Amino acid sequence: MTAETFLYSSPLGELTYCWNDELCRDVSLLDAPVDKPTGNDPVSEWLDAYFAGKMLSLPPLAAARTPFQASMRHYLLSIPRGETLSYGEAAKLLGTAPRALGQALGANLLPIIIPCHRVVAAHGLGGFSCGLEWKRRLLAFESGGRRA
Numbered sequence: 001m002t003a004e005t006f007l008y009s010s011p012l013g014e015l016t017y018c019w020n021d022e023l024c025r026d027v028s029l030l031d032a033p034v035d036k037p038t039g040n041d042p043v044s045e046w047l048d049a050y051f052a053g054k055m056l057s058l059p060p061l062a063a064a065r066t067p068f069q070a071s072m073r074h075y076l077l078s079i080p081r082g083e084t085l086s087y088g089e090a091a092k093l094l095g096t097a098p099r100a101l102g103q104a105l106g107a108n109l110l111p112i113i114i115p116c117h118r119v120v121a122a123h124g125l126g127g128f129s130c131g132l133e134w135k136r137r138l139l140a141f142e143s144g145g146r147r148a
Helices: 042-051 067-078 087-094 098-106 132-142
Strands: 004-010 013-019 024-028
Touching: 004 042, 013 042, 024 042, 067 087, 067 098, 087 098
Parallel strands: none
Antiparallel strands: 004 013, 013 024
16 A cells, blocks of 8 residues: 655644555654645544644554564653653663663654653753754643743
């Protein structure tokens, strides 16, 4: 089945996602040329709810590539909206090293949906594959503007 890339205009900026009528393969917060407006699909519905401060069940997502990534996804989804955890704390709970966790987070193809932005450095934001400005926006949005 052929996947199409759709453009979604959020209150924080434009993003794209790849949908093939069965599952979402990836989400990109980086500039990408796309002519196709948002589709009428579970991903756009989930994004609409997220940006309205509501929660829906996750849209169908591409499977995690490894068992560790699957457990990391499950863990990230347990971090409440508006809260963060340090790389060290998260690594300890997942039984891995902070650096290894950071690399796995950087490989997350589904930012926002799988909220890797909620893991931060002990003293600062840490990294984010989509850029620190997006991480700041997401964290501020989720916390009601209490942090930047």
